[in-house]
Amino acid sequence: MLANDKLRQKNSAQKFICVGLDPDIKKIPKNLKSKSNPILEFNKLIIENTADLAAAYKFNLAFYERDGSSGINTLIESIKLIPSEILIIGDGKRGDIGNTSEKYAEMLYDEFKFDSATLNPYMGLDSIKPFLNYDSKLNFILALTSNPSASDFEKLLLVNNSYLYQEVIRKVHIWNEKKNCGLVFGATNKAELENDIGLFGDMPILLPGVGEQGGSLGDIVSLFKQKGLKNYLINVSRGIIYKSSSDDFWEAARNELKFMNETVHSIYKS
Amino acid sequence: MLANDKLRQKNSAQKFICVGLDPDIKKIPKNLKSKSNPILEFNKLIIENTADLAAAYKFNLAFYERDGSSGINTLIESIKLIPSEILIIGDGKRGDIGNTSEKYAEMLYDEFKFDSATLNPYMGLDSIKPFLNYDSKLNFILALTSNPSASDFEKLLLVNNSYLYQEVIRKVHIWNEKKNCGLVFGATNKAELENDIGLFGDMPILLPGVGEQGGSLGDIVSLFKQKGLKNYLINVSRGIIYKSSSDDFWEAARNELKFMNETVHSIYKS
Numbered sequence: 001m002l003a004n005d006k007l008r009q010k011n012s013a014q015k016f017i018c019v020g021l022d023p024d025i026k027k028i029p030k031n032l033k034s035k036s037n038p039i040l041e042f043n044k045l046i047i048e049n050t051a052d053l054a055a056a057y058k059f060n061l062a063f064y065e066r067d068g069s070s071g072i073n074t075l076i077e078s079i080k081l082i083p084s085e086i087l088i089i090g091d092g093k094r095g096d097i098g099n100t101s102e103k104y105a106e107m108l109y110d111e112f113k114f115d116s117a118t119l120n121p122y123m124g125l126d127s128i129k130p131f132l133n134y135d136s137k138l139n140f141i142l143a144l145t146s147n148p149s150a151s152d153f154e155k156l157l158l159v160n161n162s163y164l165y166q167e168v169i170r171k172v173h174i175w176n177e178k179k180n181c182g183l184v185f186g187a188t189n190k191a192e193l194e195n196d197i198g199l200f201g202d203m204p205i206l207l208p209g210v211g212e213q214g215g216s217l218g219d220i221v222s223l224f225k226q227k228g229l230k231n232y233l234i235n236v237s238r239g240i241i242y243k244s245s246s247d248d249f250w251e252a253a254r255n256e257l258k259f260m261n262e263t264v265h266s267i268y269k270s
Numbered sequence: 271m272l273a274n275d276k277l278r279q280k281n282s283a284q285k286f287i288c289v290g291l292d293p294d295i296k297k298i299p300k301n302l303k304s305k306s307n308p309i310l311e312f313n314k315l316i317i318e319n320t321a322d323l324a325a326a327y328k329f330n331l332a333f334y335e336r337d338g339s340s341g342i343n344t345l346i347e348s349i350k351l352i353p354s355e356i357l358i359i360g361d362g363k364r365g366d367i368g369n370t371s372e373k374y375a376e377m378l379y380d381e382f383k384f385d386s387a388t389l390n391p392y393m394g395l396d397s398i399k400p401f402l403n404y405d406s407k408l409n410f411i412l413a414l415t416s417n418p419s420a421s422d423f424e425k426l427l428l429v430n431n432s433y434l435y436q437e438v439i440r441k442v443h444i445w446n447e448k449k450n451c452g453l454v455f456g457a458t459n460k461a462e463l464e465n466d467i468g469l470f471g472d473m474p475i476l477l478p479g480v481g482e483q484g485g486s487l488g489d490i491v492s493l494f495k496q497k498g499l500k501n502y503l504i505n506v507s508r509g510i511i512y513k514s515s516s517d518d519f520w521e522a523a524r525n526e527l528k529f530m531n532e533t534v535h536s537i538y539k540s
Contacts, residue, residue, distance in 0.1 A: 022369075022370070060366075060370055060373075062364075062366060062370045062371070062373035062374045062377065063370070063373055065335075065342075065373075065374070065377050066373040066374070066376050066377040066381065067381070068342055068346065068377075068381055068382075069339035069340070069342040069343045069346075070339070072335075072338055072339040072342055073339045076338065076339075093364070093365060093366055093390070093393075094332075094363070095363060095390065096330075096332060096363055097415070097416065097417040097478075097483075098417065099292075100292070100330055100332045100333070101332070103330075103332035103333055103335075103336040104332045104335070104336070106336050107332065107335050107336040107338075111336065111337070111338055112338075120363070120365060120390050120392050120393075121392070121422075121423060122390050122391070122392040122412060122415075122423060122424065123363075123390075123412070123415050123417055123419060123420060123422075123423075123424070124417065124418075124419025124420055124421065124422030124423055124424070125419040125422055126417050126418055126419040127415075127417060127419060142392060142393070145367070145392075145393050146367065147367040147368065147393055147394065147396050147397060148394075148396055149393060149394025149395040149396040149397060150393065150394055151394065152391075152393075152394030152395055152441060153391060153392060153393075153394055153434065153437065153438065153441075154392065154393070154394070156428050156434070156437065157428065157429045158426050158427065158428055158429065159427045159428065159429055164423065164426065164434065167423065167426065168423065171422060171423075208367075213367075
């Protein structure tokens with residue numbers, strides 16, 4: 001199933017929340033620590049209890065790579081737990097010269113079987129191109145990120161009177177011949193989102209930064225609804241998976257996601 | 271031993287060539303393919319036959335990660351083969367929000383024991399900060415890269431009349447309180463290198479792009495000599511490790527590195 005179709009199917013069912021799986025051994029409940037693979041068990045419980053409610057899952061590669069080869073095995077096993085109709089994003093923000101990016105694309109798309117990846121545009125088109133060759137995938141390219149230091153470079157003004165991130169958006173439209181590009185736009189940037197939402201066109205948007213980082217779910221959904229844009233994902237990681245640190249964390253995660261979906265539905269109804 | 275000291279020691283001995291270990295199973299000699307771990311064997315032969323001549327080794331993470339957990343094991347085993355006085359660079363061009371970059375820093379510096387890492391500045395200071403907390407390491411931050419598409423964003427002109435990559439250099443100087451920052455500057459950008467070498471100050475510079483990509487070893491060494499800059503690394507990957515595809519590839523690699531060192535010495539003598 002094409003990545004775009006997976007996204008559209010969930011979005012059509014008014015599912016917009018992407019569950020971020022950033023498991024940290026320091027934060028997972030004590031009762032899991034006796035298991036042979038506590039992180040895999042943690043992911044399994046989260047996935048089993050949220051799959052009917054989630055629009056997508058995003059794996060933050062750093063949290064797996066940090067544990068070396070065993071972390072990679074946990075990642076691969078966790079990916080297999082996601083039902084086939086749900087979009088899976090490999091969040092690694094890669095970008096390198098052509099022959100190297102080719103290896104990253106093979107890793108993420110052929111080896112790990114992600115539907116989608118996040119990419120860093122700093123090095124330009126040839127660093128992204130190996131990913132663009134995969135027709136059936138969805139490449140989310142960083143435009144404006146959710147962190148405070150996004151202002152260091154992303155928000156610098158160019159002589160053509162665009163901010164750097166706006167120039168990224170402009171170029172990604174040109175790169176999007178195969179309709180396999182999307183953008184990352186941090187939900188913490190409320191003013192920029194209101195100002196720039198017209199630049200997105202029909203590209204899918206991945207919005208991190210809701211919850212822990214301060215972005216507002218309601219604001220984003222209202223804005224996208226108002227503009228008639230239908231293909232987007234609001235990522236929530238810590239706000240769901242660590243909603244509770246007790247043994248029934250999966251129940252708290254499920255309830256939180258349910259609550260978020262209800263918030264979304266109430267906005268679409270209004 | 272501090273990363274900076276390792277680099278200074280080699281540079282003082284007029285060693286400036288960093289050997290890039292980007293092993294590709296498709297390119298390694300047939301006789302190695304019967305070994306239990308052909309890539310580890312390939313790296314071992316390269317390292318054993320170049321360690322007395324190399325200024326540093328750079329591991330391109332994509333080429334290992336592409337093979338999943340077994341690739342990570344090969345990476346870890348290969349790192350152990352490098353003599354302790356030689357700088358080891360983990361080339362992954364990472365950069366993410368703070369809590370995620372922290373995991374990448376733990377991975378590269380605590381888990382894999384790299385002395386140094388390459389980082390992507392697009393997301394700004396807070397995405398780099400977890401790496402800056404490691405006093406004894408050396409963080410090479412992308413300024414101007416060696417690939418043709420560097421012109422897409424890195425060479426865009428800002429309203430303050432700087433190019434984006436120049437603004438990166440300016441900010442990295444501010445971030446360099448612990449003297450653990452360096453810059454990546456592509457050797458293919460000859461005009462920019464001549465123009466901007468004065469911006470580097472005392473920061474170590476990693477220059478990829480010599481050989482396969484078209485940069486000239488002689489031009490770079492002459493320029494750094496002329497400006498009295500002494501801490502830099504010229505990375506060569508394919509030009510050394512794939513100099514020959516025959517069974518004695520390691521001999522061709524050694525001879526090529528020796529030849530490059532002689533080119534460097536003749537420039538410093540002249």
